[in-house]
Amino acid sequence: MEYVKAFFVGGIICVIGQILMDKTKLTPAHILVAFVTCGVILTAIGIYEPIVKFGGAGATVPLPGFGYSLAKGVIEAVNKDGIIGAFTGGVQATAGGIAAATVFGYIMAVIFNPKSKK
Amino acid sequence: MKKINQKDYANYVNEKIPKPKIVKNCIWAFLVGGLICTFGQVITNFVIKYGLDKKAASTATPVILIFLSALLTGLGVYDKIGKRAGAGSIVPITGFANSIVSPAMEFKREGFVLGVAAKMFTVAGPVLVYGIGSSVFVGILYLLLKK
Numbered sequence: 001m002e003y004v005k006a007f008f009v010g011g012i013i014c015v016i017g018q019i020l021m022d023k024t025k026l027t028p029a030h031i032l033v034a035f036v037t038c039g040v041i042l043t044a045i046g047i048y049e050p051i052v053k054f055g056g057a058g059a060t061v062p063l064p065g066f067g068y069s070l071a072k073g074v075i076e077a078v079n080k081d082g083i084i085g086a087f088t089g090g091v092q093a094t095a096g097g098i099a100a101a102t103v104f105g106y107i108m109a110v111i112f113n114p115k116s117k118k
Numbered sequence: 119m120k121k122i123n124q125k126d127y128a129n130y131v132n133e134k135i136p137k138p139k140i141v142k143n144c145i146w147a148f149l150v151g152g153l154i155c156t157f158g159q160v161i162t163n164f165v166i167k168y169g170l171d172k173k174a175a176s177t178a179t180p181v182i183l184i185f186l187s188a189l190l191t192g193l194g195v196y197d198k199i200g201k202r203a204g205a206g207s208i209v210p211i212t213g214f215a216n217s218i219v220s221p222a223m224e225f226k227r228e229g230f231v232l233g234v235a236a237k238m239f240t241v242a243g244p245v246l247v248y249g250i251g252s253s254v255f256v257g258i259l260y261l262l263l264k265k
Binding site for chain 1: 139146160162177179183194197206211217220222224249250253254256261264
């Protein structure tokens with residue numbers, strides 16, 4: 001059941017992205033930025049947390065989930081450290097993902113060459 | 119009369135053409151996006167089973183997904199999936215890793231600093247700027263409202 005929920009919630013979030021791509025002139029870059037920011041805002045106003053509770057990885061794997069981690073990290077850190085937490089919380093909570101993306105991205109880009117596009 | 123009818127018909131067809139495409143794109147996005155997320159759930163459950171707590175698992179899952187996606191992008195597989203899947207392969211965190219590796223490979227001949235390292239962040243940079251930026255904003259707002 002957990003997997004069905006993840007599939008469903010993740011699928012729906014991707015469909016929203018697809019509709020935005022087809023119906024508007026937004027590029028993938030704009031959509032990624034919009035989704036992360038939406039994730040932060042929706043988490044801050046308490047809407048995204050129930051979606052995560054329901055959908056599990058279906059809500060955390062798509063980019064709004066990245067925003068969710070950022071916002072959740074910030075709020076926890078503010079509760080603990082006050083104003084400093086506002087600056088440290090988000091990056092701290094997502095540090096693993098950011099470092100992995102930087103390191104693995106770099107390694108793969110150095111090892112491999114682009115495949116010719118047909 | 120016939121000409122007008124043909125024009126009307128052309129307009130009618132133009133109106134009708136994109137719709138099935140959007141439906142088809144959405145189905146692909148739903149299936150591929152859903153599968154990637156299900157796979158994420160499989161990884162989460164797997165690492166929890168092998169002793170990670172929930173918080174560590176929520177870091178380990180994106181790290182593993184990012185690694186796999188970066189590898190598949192390097193091998194040229196991810197972009198093949200992406201042709202069909204559209205947003206289904208862009209919106210998950212794997213699409214974020216894809217957006218880092220693709221331009222970095224492409225611009226390798228411009229060098230390892232201004233080519234690879236700089237172009238890695240053509241899409242990821244804005245995502246981090248707005249993501250981290252809005253999170254700091256939320257943190258400050260939360261602090262002010264809490265008092």
